[in-house]
Amino acid sequence: MTVPALRFQQVVKRYGAASVLQGVDLELQAGQCFGLVGVNGAGKTSLIKCLLDFCGLDGGAIEIFGRPHRDPAARVPLGFLPERFTPPYYLTGADFIRYLLTLQGLRYDADAVAAMLAALDLEPAALKRTVRQYSKGMTQKLGLAACLLSRKQLYILDEPMSGLDPKARALLKAQLRQLQQAGGTLFLTSHALADVDELCDRMAILHDGRIRFSGTPAECRERYGAGTLEQAFLACIA
Numbered sequence: 001m002t003v004p005a006l007r008f009q010q011v012v013k014r015y016g017a018a019s020v021l022q023g024v025d026l027e028l029q030a031g032q033c034f035g036l037v038g039v040n041g042a043g044k045t046s047l048i049k050c051l052l053d054f055c056g057l058d059g060g061a062i063e064i065f066g067r068p069h070r071d072p073a074a075r076v077p078l079g080f081l082p083e084r085f086t087p088p089y090y091l092t093g094a095d096f097i098r099y100l101l102t103l104q105g106l107r108y109d110a111d112a113v114a115a116m117l118a119a120l121d122l123e124p125a126a127l128k129r130t131v132r133q134y135s136k137g138m139t140q141k142l143g144l145a146a147c148l149l150s151r152k153q154l155y156i157l158d159e160p161m162s163g164l165d166p167k168a169r170a171l172l173k174a175q176l177r178q179l180q181q182a183g184g185t186l187f188l189t190s191h192a193l194a195d196v197d198e199l200c201d202r203m204a205i206l207h208d209g210r211i212r213f214s215g216t217p218a219e220c221r222e223r224y225g226a227g228t229l230e231q232a233f234l235a236c237i238a
């Protein structure tokens, strides 16, 4: 049997008295695009923070390609785009990308950067401007570009479509499909269920601290007798 890219086993997370994750089980196979959905405050970002060891677990275990998530080496194959992405405002776009690539021991390849910016519809002139002059969508595109240029095996993307215009969303989806076709694995959260339906091989619905559904988007629609994933989601959390 191949080792899953990610395995969450009975993950429990509490903030004080509030129990946010109450025994989450999930598995993601290498090469899949997996979408995690849930209402605001369901605990999606908390699960990602646990995975990245930004916060401790109150129970359960997480493995990344078969290794315990707390082992720093286990996280080397991960690329991460946070939900509220805020690069230092005084850096130029190029400085920011260079900084992130340097941290990962990669060199700044101007051609690869230009190609990635074009793929995400971020104007090349943005590289010379400081981040304080960026719009919200431009900032998101910069974060996505820096993340996707890191050439990782597994990308953890917390609401990657956030703030993107329709053209950029379509371009990003094409980019993510390309990454997957090249053997990459994707774990993303999204409130845009049509995007999840279109993009993801598998998905899970997190509600009241537990996984209420896990399977393919088609299975989700079928399980709840719904025409759209949105209707299925509403039926699932009712």
Ligand SMILES: Nc1ncnc2c1ncn2[C@@H]1O[C@H](COP(=O)(O)OP(=O)(O)OP(=O)(O)O)[C@@H](O)[C@H]1O
Residues within 6 Å of the ligand: 015, 020, 038, 039, 040, 041, 042, 043, 044, 045, 046, 047, 083
């Ligand atoms: N550091 C923290 N301290 C206390 N409570 C927290 C903390 N971080 C998150 N929470 C709480 O945990 C719950 C889950 O939050 P989380 O950000 O994981 O949800 P989410 O599913 O990502 O939400 P959204 O879709 O709005 O981004 C919320 O009730 C939130 O208030």
